[in-house]
Amino acid sequence: MLVSMNWLQQYVDLDSYSADELADLITKGGIEVETVEQLNKGISGVVIGHVLSCEQHPDADKLNICRVDIGEEEPVQIICGAANIAAGQYVAVAKVGAVLPGNFKIKKAKLRGEASHGMICSLQELGIESKLVHKEYADGIFVFSDDVTPGEDALHYLNLNDEILELGLTPNRADAMNMIGVAYEVGAVLNRSIELPSPELVRSEENAQDYVSVQIENEDDNPYYGATVIKNVTIASSPQWLINRLVSAGIRPINNVVDITNYVLLEYGQPLHAFDYDRFGSKEVVIRRAAEGEKIVTLDDTERTLSSDHLVITNGSKPVAVAGVMGGADSEVQQNTTTILLEAAYFDSKLVRKASKDLGLRSDSSARFEKGIDRNRVIGASERAAQLIQEIAGGTVLKGTAEQGDRTVEGKEVSIEVTRINQVLGTEISETEVAAIFERLQFSYQNFGGTFTVQVPPRRPDITISEDLIEEVGRLYGYDNVPATLPITESTPGQLSDYQKKRRRVRRALEGAGLYQTVTYSLTSPSKRVFFSNETTDAIRLAMPMSEERSELRTSLLPHLLEVAQYNKNRQLENLAFYETASVFLPEGELPKEQEHLAGVVSGLWQEHLWQKEKKPVDFFVVKGILEELAVEFGVEDRLTFARADEPKLHPGRTAAVHLDDELIGYIGQLHPEVEKELDLSETYVFEINLEALLKADVDHLKYKKLPRFPSVTRDVALVVNESLEAGQVKRVIEEAGGAKLVEINLFDVYQGEHLEEGKKSLAFSLRYYNPEQTLTEEEVKKAHDRVLTAVEEQFGAALRS
Amino acid sequence: MQERLQTLKEEALSQIEKASSMKEVQDIRVAYLGKKGPITEISKGMGKLSAEERPKMGQLVNEIRTAISDQLEAKVNGLEKAAVEERLKKETIDISLPGRPIKRGNHHPLTRVIEEIEDLFLGMGFSIAEGPEVETDYYNFEALNLPKDHPARDMQDSFYITEETLLRTHTSPMQARTMEKLNGEGPVKIIVPGKVYRRDTDDATHSHQFMQIEGLMVGENVRMSDLKGVLQSFAKKMFGDEREIRLRPSFFPFTEPSVEMDISCFICSGNGCSVCKGTGWIEILGGGMVHPNVLRMSGFDPEKVTGFAFGMGPERIAMLKYGIDDIRHFYTNDSRFIKQFNTL
Numbered sequence A: 001m002l003v004s005m006n007w008l009q010q011y012v013d014l015d016s017y018s019a020d021e022l023a024d025l026i027t028k029g030g031i032e033v034e035t036v037e038q039l040n041k042g043i044s045g046v047v048i049g050h051v052l053s054c055e056q057h058p059d060a061d062k063l064n065i066c067r068v069d070i071g072e073e074e075p076v077q078i079i080c081g082a083a084n085i086a087a088g089q090y091v092a093v094a095k096v097g098a099v100l101p102g103n104f105k106i107k108k109a110k111l112r113g114e115a116s117h118g119m120i121c122s123l124q125e126l127g128i129e130s131k132l133v134h135k136e137y138a139d140g141i142f143v144f145s146d147d148v149t150p151g152e153d154a155l156h157y158l159n160l161n162d163e164i165l166e167l168g169l170t171p172n173r174a175d176a177m178n179m180i181g182v183a184y185e186v187g188a189v190l191n192r193s194i195e196l197p198s199p200e201l202v203r204s205e206e207n208a209q210d211y212v213s214v215q216i217e218n219e220d221d222n223p224y225y226g227a228t229v230i231k232n233v234t235i236a237s238s239p240q241w242l243i244n245r246l247v248s249a250g251i252r253p254i255n256n257v258v259d260i261t262n263y264v265l266l267e268y269g270q271p272l273h274a275f276d277y278d279r280f281g282s283k284e285v286v287i288r289r290a291a292e293g294e295k296i297v298t299l300d301d302t303e304r305t306l307s308s309d310h311l312v313i314t315n316g317s318k319p320v321a322v323a324g325v326m327g328g329a330d331s332e333v334q335q336n337t338t339t340i341l342l343e344a345a346y347f348d349s350k351l352v353r354k355a356s357k358d359l360g361l362r363s364d365s366s367a368r369f370e371k372g373i374d375r376n377r378v379i380g381a382s383e384r385a386a387q388l389i390q391e392i393a394g395g396t397v398l399k400g401t402a403e404q405g406d407r408t409v410e411g412k413e414v415s416i417e418v419t420r421i422n423q424v425l426g427t428e429i430s431e432t433e434v435a436a437i438f439e440r441l442q443f444s445y446q447n448f449g450g451t452f453t454v455q456v457p458p459r460r461p462d463i464t465i466s467e468d469l470i471e472e473v474g475r476l477y478g479y480d481n482v483p484a485t486l487p488i489t490e491s492t493p494g495q496l497s498d499y500q501k502k503r504r505r506v507r508r509a510l511e512g513a514g515l516y517q518t519v520t521y522s523l524t525s526p527s528k529r530v531f532f533s534n535e536t537t538d539a540i541r542l543a544m545p546m547s548e549e550r551s552e553l554r555t556s557l558l559p560h561l562l563e564v565a566q567y568n569k570n571r572q573l574e575n576l577a578f579y580e581t582a583s584v585f586l587p588e589g590e591l592p593k594e595q596e597h598l599a600g601v602v603s604g605l606w607q608e609h610l611w612q613k614e615k616k617p618v619d620f621f622v623v624k625g626i627l628e629e630l631a632v633e634f635g636v637e638d639r640l641t642f643a644r645a646d647e648p649k650l651h652p653g654r655t656a657a658v659h660l661d662d663e664l665i666g667y668i669g670q671l672h673p674e675v676e677k678e679l680d681l682s683e684t685y686v687f688e689i690n691l692e693a694l695l696k697a698d699v700d701h702l703k704y705k706k707l708p709r710f711p712s713v714t715r716d717v718a719l720v721v722n723e724s725l726e727a728g729q730v731k732r733v734i735e736e737a738g739g740a741k742l743v744e745i746n747l748f749d750v751y752q753g754e755h756l757e758e759g760k761k762s763l764a765f766s767l768r769y770y771n772p773e774q775t776l777t778e779e780e781v782k783k784a785h786d787r788v789l790t791a792v793e794e795q796f797g798a799a800l801r802s
Numbered sequence B: 001m002q003e004r005l006q007t008l009k010e011e012a013l014s015q016i017e018k019a020s021s022m023k024e025v026q027d028i029r030v031a032y033l034g035k036k037g038p039i040t041e042i043s044k045g046m047g048k049l050s051a052e053e054r055p056k057m058g059q060l061v062n063e064i065r066t067a068i069s070d071q072l073e074a075k076v077n078g079l080e081k082a083a084v085e086e087r088l089k090k091e092t093i094d095i096s097l098p099g100r101p102i103k104r105g106n107h108h109p110l111t112r113v114i115e116e117i118e119d120l121f122l123g124m125g126f127s128i129a130e131g132p133e134v135e136t137d138y139y140n141f142e143a144l145n146l147p148k149d150h151p152a153r154d155m156q157d158s159f160y161i162t163e164e165t166l167l168r169t170h171t172s173p174m175q176a177r178t179m180e181k182l183n184g185e186g187p188v189k190i191i192v193p194g195k196v197y198r199r200d201t202d203d204a205t206h207s208h209q210f211m212q213i214e215g216l217m218v219g220e221n222v223r224m225s226d227l228k229g230v231l232q233s234f235a236k237k238m239f240g241d242e243r244e245i246r247l248r249p250s251f252f253p254f255t256e257p258s259v260e261m262d263i264s265c266f267i268c269s270g271n272g273c274s275v276c277k278g279t280g281w282i283e284i285l286g287g288g289m290v291h292p293n294v295l296r297m298s299g300f301d302p303e304k305v306t307g308f309a310f311g312m313g314p315e316r317i318a319m320l321k322y323g324i325d326d327i328r329h330f331y332t333n334d335s336r337f338i339k340q341f342n343t344l
């Protein structure tokens, strides 16, 4: 809502308040003033000029040499290129030395040999937006229609010294979508009285009811409809004051009758519609639901197809307007219109909203109906418009109104106790102060021992319960005056849940390992929704995606993490280490199952120290080590296992499935070289696991283990085995065979090549034996170690490497 | 004899003085103090002296012995020290060479801000509730006093999956979900961080996915002044002790009265700058007193309890706090961006 200071001044005395001060007070009162705009964008030196003569330039077809009276002793000569310039016109002249918007200075000039002392201006040149300029002057200079005096300040006549407050209205404050509503609010905020228009009409002897009847099929859809008939109207341009008002509110002037309906819309918040009575097509107005597929051509010359969800105004046979949204082209007011059928009605807000949404038509009218208008202002607005049409367009207003429905409704009663106000706000506002606030708001009330029963005027439909009154009192009392206190309710310990604590540990562990956290989008494209072959084929898809790229909820984190890798790689950032923890969405019942995953991607160098010439590229064991470290962190190092696996998007020889106990919880591996190529990535390793499974695993509490009291014995053994044999398998066999006294097995060398048979490799383990009860004897160690050697020989044919 | 001893002493001391290696020192020791050395010789010859002279001479011999051996000791120490110094000199390195970097990642800036806010509210006795990102229309709207067809639903154009389920537009659904579980028994003190989604085209200031932290406190005697107090300590801890806050009336369907909270601009200290658009105040969050309909629908009696709620955007807070100019940075994950958030 755009509010002109000059216009507002008509209803409330704003004296002594600057626009900025007022904006601040209104904002603190509860309606945010988003901007304060000066219409004078640095303009000076523009006066009214009278074009005394106008002749074509001898050397230029499109230029005119004008002699213009600008209120100085002598007329000045100005060269003007506008097509609509003519002698006798009163125009806006930027004198030599004048400044136009954008700090454009007017200087003496010579145009094709002729001197020009100033410039005759278009409205656009004075800073008015093109869309607000009347068609007549859209492509040329502006011409004053009133009696004006040469030499006077043109800005005053064009209202360019005005300031505009832009209100950012929340949906509950539709009451401030009109000047009267704003006047009530500003009156309350400033604690000043307001003066509202009281239209006085002279009506003719003829009866409107003889010209038209009104019939509403369902008063739930349309509680009130009134039609006023005005004869002998002359359609013309509006007077400058009216144009100025509309322009200040951002509405383009059209003709006097349409401008008046728009003016009253802005002033009262009541949408009105003027039909051309002679082209209405009948003498009856019937308001009903549209038939399925019924058609109407609206004012914008577009054919619209309607349904039974839409309310229409008809002439008894066909629609002439979509109620509250837009009129029809057939009955539009035109240049030759003489009789007006003026509609002032109250339509159901949901029906207007529905039609406006279905037809994609949002108008100043529908916006107001949708949010609810003041039922009790319909008649006043209608009379205000009739009065202005009479004054400006010379109309004769017929007696009476053809109407159906109740003209007014009773205000609602809401009660509130002063003690309750103070209890909710934490304040100590007195009864007298509360009473004064209701008076500022012009709410009538009764006070019985601190309980206020308020008669809420229908202009404030947002106030329905006592809490709404608490807000009214609070906002005018001023939230600055509400103290800052600490809650006095029972104290509660604030702490993270076990899961939340563990999640924080995951982040710290991964970051400690060198990975950077990322956050990526949950919505993705069908092709990036999944990564692994075991993921569901059922997509959770948006009903109406904004784009295919963001149409489905992901079931894997890796595709977006790889996008991050790709993005960085494309910017010459080669050494990458990222992770993300986020939910994936798996179809299940009404709501999907949301499962928190952890995914990581690493590429390039893992360790690098330049001057010491150390460069360690990322490999499979880097990612594996990260997961193993996490397993230790969460006490499941003995339960987390890795098994060779095949995944189409991963390297066939460098991929493992990750199991927690018997449950598959994810994968680690190198990206398949084809995928790497596709994404233009170098060797890249990834992992993704079901984090919830890891964090929710039942584990024993941390318990202290006694420090060793006796020395342990270490034996190294190098075994020659087939190269295809996995070290992990060998380790498992050693572990089983070694028995309780074998407490630690460390693989310390893997060798293949010289001195070894083709197809063989050597695995060197360091085995540590320990007995917690007493010092180990040579005998005990030998027994256990022999069992190990026998087992590996039997199972794998492993020979000791000499 | 006395003179001879004095001469020996001077000779020895002067040789020690000149000695430059352990070997020389050792030779001097043997030469003068050894079993075949001149001083031993003299001692042996003392038998010839008179009973009177003998003790006197014996004392002198001892003195000279001690003097020589002390000096030898000192020389040994000196030589050892010099040797160590020499070695250490050779071990000198260029300490200006760069150190070995410790490999370490860090939080995404949003996590950093969210954890900071979480910790702050944990300290005030709040716990952290988390809820589903895909919600029912009921919890996302209806239970929050936004019935179907409510015009305020336009404020939050949303991504529906079916007619009844959608991506949550705020983390407020956890208000109803948490309260429902408590069967009308307070107090409730939670904050709810999480991802939310709205139908916005991504640009420098809009993102279809963003974070929100909702706060809720319900109990007997929870007042708007408490909301102001809690938000004031939040603002001061987050943006500095000098920050003032102000509450402005606003509108949300789930609170009544509703407020927006501004903090005094930390760029210009209230004098007006581009960040605060010249007003000296920066809008940080919205909140208010929980609407009685919301309490009622979740099984709490609005006659008995009151509550406050607030909601804030970690992106906005991070952008203000760190001067980040484009919301898309949070979701692009340029490592040069993320790595900047590794310090205090």
Ligand SMILES: [Zn+2]
Pocket (backbone or CB within 6 Å): B265, B266, B267, B268, B269, B270, B271, B272, B273, B274, B275, B276, B277, B278, B280, B281
């Ligand atoms: Zn500032």
